[in-house]
Amino acid sequence: MLKEIQSTGSKDTRSGFGDGIVEAARKNENIIALAADLAGSLKLNQFMKEFPERFIQVGIAEANMMGIAAGLTIGGKIPYTTTFANFSTGRVYDQIRQSIAYSGKNVKICASHAGLTLGEDGATHQILEDIGLMKMLPGMTVVVPCDYNQTKAATIAIADYEGPVYLRFGRPSWPIFTDANQKFEIGKAQYFSEGNDISIFACGHMVWNAIQAGVILEEKGISVEVINIHTVKPIDQEAVINSLRKTRCAVTAEEHNVIGGMGDAIAQIAAQHIPTPIEYVGTQDTFGESGTPKELLKKYGLDVPDIVAAAEKALNRKKNG
Numbered sequence: 001m002l003k004e005i006q007s008t009g010s011k012d013t014r015s016g017f018g019d020g021i022v023e024a025a026r027k028n029e030n031i032i033a034l035a036a037d038l039a040g041s042l043k044l045n046q047f048m049k050e051f052p053e054r055f056i057q058v059g060i061a062e063a064n065m066m067g068i069a070a071g072l073t074i075g076g077k078i079p080y081t082t083t084f085a086n087f088s089t090g091r092v093y094d095q096i097r098q099s100i101a102y103s104g105k106n107v108k109i110c111a112s113h114a115g116l117t118l119g120e121d122g123a124t125h126q127i128l129e130d131i132g133l134m135k136m137l138p139g140m141t142v143v144v145p146c147d148y149n150q151t152k153a154a155t156i157a158i159a160d161y162e163g164p165v166y167l168r169f170g171r172p173s174w175p176i177f178t179d180a181n182q183k184f185e186i187g188k189a190q191y192f193s194e195g196n197d198i199s200i201f202a203c204g205h206m207v208w209n210a211i212q213a214g215v216i217l218e219e220k221g222i223s224v225e226v227i228n229i230h231t232v233k234p235i236d237q238e239a240v241i242n243s244l245r246k247t248r249c250a251v252t253a254e255e256h257n258v259i260g261g262m263g264d265a266i267a268q269i270a271a272q273h274i275p276t277p278i279e280y281v282g283t284q285d286t287f288g289e290s291g292t293p294k295e296l297l298k299k300y301g302l303d304v305p306d307i308v309a310a311a312e313k314a315l316n317r318k319k320n321g
Contacts, residue, residue, distance in 0.1 A: 036060060115205070248276055249314040
């Protein structure tokens, strides 16, 4: 039962990254952190304290940071680039494409302050297109963990994964509900419940909202399968197909534009293997605006009631299909 999944507290996922990179660096001397004038915002203070010789402050020069990172891999280093998601992708897309993805360089692009929950900094910083930008790059792995514990585990796991990785996390304090000692498996979906009536696929902050929506649906007698697609690419195609084969309808929930994100990846699998009614929860081809995370999620249709409504719509489509 989804109602049995309880929060053990709350913490920002960027702190999961900060704690994870320190733990990873203690195990692997080749890990290097690069920052673009936002080391504090990316929670790198402990890393800087323990490994000052393995920290590079490039300043407000994100494109240069990507080039430096690509070069460092040639000498066997594992560079973690760090800045806001907007600057990690949109500002430096050419450098990522040409110097990292095309060359298959072992760079870990670590991006904080993603999506609407960046909040008061407003539309210019609330990138809602980054998952799409990065998953379209050949060879790029895209990871969007759901809470502090999972972000920490993912940060550690990507050190042992050969090839370029985009790791996306956020700014606000958010419920912690996954195991503190989990082993993060890239490309393997995480089940929070198994059900037969509807599948809810979510990533990032929206996983908690999906669980809360699932509780409401279960109280209405609906059997819900909630799956955390923490790895958007390579996506766990088997998990998606198996779930859709059971439920025959789905909702996708992500803090991203519905165009080009995780939802489109789910829909592509459905179209190829098991055509299914799918409702998208995400931003609807729009930029964000300044506001608190909760206000913005509500206004742009990413709140718990929006997932419930989308599920009911998908169920109705299945019934009348």
